[in-house]
Amino acid sequence: MDSKGINISKTEELVLENKLLVSSSPHMRSNESVQRIMLDVIIALVPAMIGSVYFFGINALKLILISVASSVLFEALIQKAFKREVTINDLSAVITGILIAFNLPASAPWWLPIVGSAFAIIIVKQFFGGLGSNFMNPALAARAMLLTSWPSHMSTFTGTRPDVVASATPLAIMKYGMATDGAASATVEAATSASQGAGVELPMLMDMFVGNIPGAIGETSALLLLVGAVYLIIRQVIDWRVPVFYIGTTFIMLVLLGVETEFLPYHILGGGLILGAFYMATDYASSPVTPMGRIIFGIGAGILTAIIRVKGGYPEGVSYSILLMNVATPIINKYTSPKVFGEVK
Amino acid sequence: MNLKSLTFKGGVNVPGHKEMTENLPIKRAVEPAVVTIPLHQHTGAPCEALVKVGDRVKVGQKIGQSDAFVSASVHSSVSGIVKSITPMAIPTGLIVDCIVIESDGKGELDEPITEPKDLEELTSDEIIQIIREAGITGMGGAGFPTHVKLSPPSGKKIDTIIINGAECEPYITADHRNMVEEPEKIVFGLKVIMKAVKVEKGIIAIEENKLDAISALIEASKDEPNITVIPLKVKYPQGDEKRLIDATLNRQVPSGGLPMDVGAIVCNISTTKAIAEAVQMGKPLYERVVTVTGNGIKEPKNLIVKIGTSFKDVIAQCGGFTEDAPGKIIMGGPMMGISQFSIDVPVIKGTGSILVLTEEEAKPVKVSPCIKCGKCLEVCPVKLQPLYLSTFSLKGRFDKAEEFHALDCVECGACSYICPAKRPLVESIRIAKKEIITKRKKAN
Ligand code: SF4
Numbered sequence A: 001m002d003s004k005g006i007n008i009s010k011t012e013e014l015v016l017e018n019k020l021l022v023s024s025s026p027h028m029r030s031n032e033s034v035q036r037i038m039l040d041v042i043i044a045l046v047p048a049m050i051g052s053v054y055f056f057g058i059n060a061l062k063l064i065l066i067s068v069a070s071s072v073l074f075e076a077l078i079q080k081a082f083k084r085e086v087t088i089n090d091l092s093a094v095i096t097g098i099l100i101a102f103n104l105p106a107s108a109p110w111w112l113p114i115v116g117s118a119f120a121i122i123i124v125k126q127f128f129g130g131l132g133s134n135f136m137n138p139a140l141a142a143r144a145m146l147l148t149s150w151p152s153h154m155s156t157f158t159g160t161r162p163d164v165v166a167s168a169t170p171l172a173i174m175k176y177g178m179a180t181d182g183a184a185s186a187t188v189e190a191a192t193s194a195s196q197g198a199g200v201e202l203p204m205l206m207d208m209f210v211g212n213i214p215g216a217i218g219e220t221s222a223l224l225l226l227v228g229a230v231y232l233i234i235r236q237v238i239d240w241r242v243p244v245f246y247i248g249t250t251f252i253m254l255v256l257l258g259v260e261t262e263f264l265p266y267h268i269l270g271g272g273l274i275l276g277a278f279y280m281a282t283d284y285a286s287s288p289v290t291p292m293g294r295i296i297f298g299i300g301a302g303i304l305t306a307i308i309r310v311k312g313g314y315p316e317g318v319s320y321s322i323l324l325m326n327v328a329t330p331i332i333n334k335y336t337s338p339k340v341f342g343e344v345k
Numbered sequence B: 001m002n003l004k005s006l007t008f009k010g011g012v013n014v015p016g017h018k019e020m021t022e023n024l025p026i027k028r029a030v031e032p033a034v035v036t037i038p039l040h041q042h043t044g045a046p047c048e049a050l051v052k053v054g055d056r057v058k059v060g061q062k063i064g065q066s067d068a069f070v071s072a073s074v075h076s077s078v079s080g081i082v083k084s085i086t087p088m089a090i091p092t093g094l095i096v097d098c099i100v101i102e103s104d105g106k107g108e109l110d111e112p113i114t115e116p117k118d119l120e121e122l123t124s125d126e127i128i129q130i131i132r133e134a135g136i137t138g139m140g141g142a143g144f145p146t147h148v149k150l151s152p153p154s155g156k157k158i159d160t161i162i163i164n165g166a167e168c169e170p171y172i173t174a175d176h177r178n179m180v181e182e183p184e185k186i187v188f189g190l191k192v193i194m195k196a197v198k199v200e201k202g203i204i205a206i207e208e209n210k211l212d213a214i215s216a217l218i219e220a221s222k223d224e225p226n227i228t229v230i231p232l233k234v235k236y237p238q239g240d241e242k243r244l245i246d247a248t249l250n251r252q253v254p255s256g257g258l259p260m261d262v263g264a265i266v267c268n269i270s271t272t273k274a275i276a277e278a279v280q281m282g283k284p285l286y287e288r289v290v291t292v293t294g295n296g297i298k299e300p301k302n303l304i305v306k307i308g309t310s311f312k313d314v315i316a317q318c319g320g321f322t323e324d325a326p327g328k329i330i331m332g333g334p335m336m337g338i339s340q341f342s343i344d345v346p347v348i349k350g351t352g353s354i355l356v357l358t359e360e361e362a363k364p365v366k367v368s369p370c371i372k373c374g375k376c377l378e379v380c381p382v383k384l385q386p387l388y389l390s391t392f393s394l395k396g397r398f399d400k401a402e403e404f405h406a407l408d409c410v411e412c413g414a415c416s417y418i419c420p421a422k423r424p425l426v427e428s429i430r431i432a433k434k435e436i437i438t439k440r441k442k443a444n
């Protein structure tokens, strides 16, 4: 056979030089990567980020930037200190930073996101082994910590209009009938919705959907968050089961608990439910990996959110619900192992 | 005729890469000067050599056999002189006794193993005997002797034969070309199997990315009321036996069970063709279609290659390696194929393809910690939880791996393929499986 000009002996050399790769199959990998997934989440959050700056002004941008920078910095520092590989390239710290900022009111002082990031990255994430090993959503844990430690900084919401100094979130209005400290005189929307009677009026639903309402900077615009969420579902980054069962259950539970129909849309669009359901409850490490587990997680978070809102002491309840379900996740995983193909029980 | 595409739950879409060879007609490879024929290229007992060094052999002459039922005879693929019988490496990674034959280039044929007969005249037992005599094994890679597969224990009632034309592994087109070029043989082979197992229903299942094969087989089987051609969705691992039965018959083979437990037997396309040739022409299995492909090969081809031809000779007549190759040389497809230490190994009955990857493609990927995304669970066709299985295996907790059904893993590799953290999932599950099986054997 004529094998002239064909460098067949190259193979032997290669084997000798240990260059010919011998390994267990598969020999082909998808182009999925952790970084790509994280980048997709960041892309999905961009509309809401732009929205937050549009609605709440330059302060929102400042908070986001401080939060992202400090999250990334803390991640690098703690990994260096623990003598671990520095993995800030995976972009996960960037997401934590954005989400922490999204949970702050626009009036929050500059150091608040720094404290939050330190807690989220160092305690909640890295102490438990880093990306994939954290049992709670770092950003939510940070929010809960900040809310306990600096309640006034965390719940003084500025409105989206320059003339409004402080005002109440729609859920607070529903909960307490009127705004809390100093906001009693603030009219959230023009008198068009005067039918609400005395006290502070609820904003128009359209404003609420778009995000033109008081609240934490990243959670007010259901519209912009949903745009990103659709992107994440199309890209198969998040499982639709979690948010759909979460929001669906919240809705049903609110009805069962006797919440009046006209208030329901406010509950669904307000209080960070959209942000929580699509961006926080779907956090991989702190939510179940099994399909059934994800459904249970969503239902559980929905029940808790509705109960906290209607019966509990807080006007909202998304963070605590998700955090509680985070804690339950290992058990959910354990009891929802899928039935193996052909298994006879 | 039902032409709705069927499929199974789970699985993953992998790029096909079939364009390199799917339209290239099968060509006969150059006659090898020397062949190295392993006496053990199947599941079961190894063969004893029937020839000695210095003997003259003819094409198709039986040169190795075993008395064990679970074994498959081997035949010479050339005419010439036996040069040596020594242990050598074969592409499955084992070192087994091989008969090295120097060809005299004459291609002198031995007597056929059977007189050409009408299918009507043959009994079931006679057919099984011909298949055994022809040394036919599962040619999709597993290498299980076909006559054993077609002799289910009397307690098992078989009602359907499924011919597996899924060819879901990327790159490989050997079965595809066989279906397009010799659809009559495939249909005849199926009829032979149906008669051997005394079954009334035959299915030929083909992934719908091979429309030409689907129409060729529909045409070839148009006068066969008992044979149905079923298109399958393109999804990996559609060609896995249990997935195929699930898709076509909607029956689930029990965990730890065999297809025959649900009344089905699955046969590969090349195997079916070999069966047809054994019965029609009295030809034993001494050559097969091999797809030589990959970005590391200059001129990819579909070749009829004599068993025992070295990978080196086959690669040489496909233009050799490209500049940036070889990074990896694989027998079989990229998902389940076996990577080779050398090209001095012979083509065996289970060699459906020789795939050469470039250095770039073969570069090991960086592994990072599991992010618990759950994608591996989503794609696993068996509904296992690869992330946990893999963790248990890596920690040496094989008892836990067993509890999590490690043995049900079909090693399709879909989990490792999809994992964004590039975890070695199936790679580690394989280790656990080996450990569990060894432990079980010890316990018995
Ligand atoms: S696909 Fe990989 S990263 Fe995702 S859960 Fe499975 S092992 Fe972990």
Ligand code: SF4
Residues within 6 Å of the ligand: B379, B380, B381, B382, B383, B384, B385, B386, B408, B409, B410, B411, B412, B413, B414, B415, B416, B425, B426, B429
């Ligand atoms: S665990 Fe086994 S069967 Fe499941 S996807 Fe991985 S290799 Fe395939």
